[in-house]
Amino acid sequence: MVTATTRHDRQVSPVFLGLVAIMLVAGWAVWHGFAANPGFAVFLFVVCGWIVSLCLHEYAHARTALHGGDITVGAKGYLTLNPLRYTHAALSIVLPVIFVILGGIGLPGGAVFIERGRIRGRWRHSLISAAGPLTNVAFALALMLPFTLGGLNWAPTPFLAALAFLAMLQLTAAILNFLPVPGLDGYGVIEPWLSYRVRRQIEPYAPFGLIAVFGCLWIPEINTVFWTVIDAIMRAFHIPDVYSAYGYRLFQFWKGSPATG
Template structure:
């Protein structure tokens, strides 16, 4: 018998997601070829679209893993269509992360797929569902940085290199922040099934404020320095140097004056 969870329409890729991918492809081409009058505008649109695509894939990974773990209600909720408008909190998963990228160049973790945990048996399955999202960011970062750690940058335009470097920065920050064992973040979701019932009940009221607490702590200068030193170390290990990362963010924020070190030839 066909149920709502297994209708083909529940798994068909949304035109909304296809449109976002199309914007990413067109602006990526414009960044590569230098077609745009302002390279910074092309970088801005390309990175923003690619960032939204990664957010959709992040939530899709949670949903798909939950489906295979036993929550067959996922399909009816529309999470398998990659449509960001289907998320429980589109503001938290899409709008705020984009605003944070524009304002500060940091990958804000999202989290807006409602999973019926009662349908899922086994602590490992629960942990894997939580880990699937940030692991998608890790994979995205590896793909973005492949030309750098493979030393295959010959022929890759500077603007495109800088765009990939900044996009990788967003993926790495999102992955690290998401993996923090803080209530409300995926890292806590990974360890939560292994905690005692009493501990989980005590921690549960703090979950809505976990992300806010993380950003409040990041405002502490010493913590902020350690955090971004860690980001720089990871990016360095992936072949991206400070100049590439800096120029990527500089081009992305095209409405500001472009640093002379980050000019790209047309």
């Protein structure tokens, strides 16, 4: 028997709070330059920030589903922001982090399991799917607006680079996840509006959607267009390309310390 969400089901997980704490400490270390090579601190800041954003992404799905009628999300632990409670922790956390390390791309991961049969109304289904990537959009705006408003002109370059790189990851995650590809949230937005016959035909391809997107990014022409769009958005918020590029080089601390600028 499924019970309503309790207060305990909504308590923020110590795991999530620990990730936020590590992110803040690492950001503080980057700001104050407490290491000859700030790369490792940048790595911790970006990885923890990225995992925090993934937690918020999945929380947004679950919270919207709760208000849409799926009261089971609380008992599953989805409202605690604990990444270990996801249906596929490896797909939701480990795989996206590996994508960041290998290619500097914020590919979306797995998802929380929503009992769609409890949701009534196509708009609610669409909103549940859109809630996750919209969180990435909000996270990206929060990171980019200080550059636009000129509030970080006096900040240390490594810190600016780390912020820019993390913002770029949020942009890539939002754009890729909004693609109408089976298995991604963008398809989840339009799926309720498709006929039952079309949904049944597309359903077998859903497990391969993320792989297909990753494969397409290896095609030079598609890759060029994708990064041109990302760079244009970053420049619109007054973030020079050199910042995100330098942030990625710092992030890859195992390759040695890059020269500033």
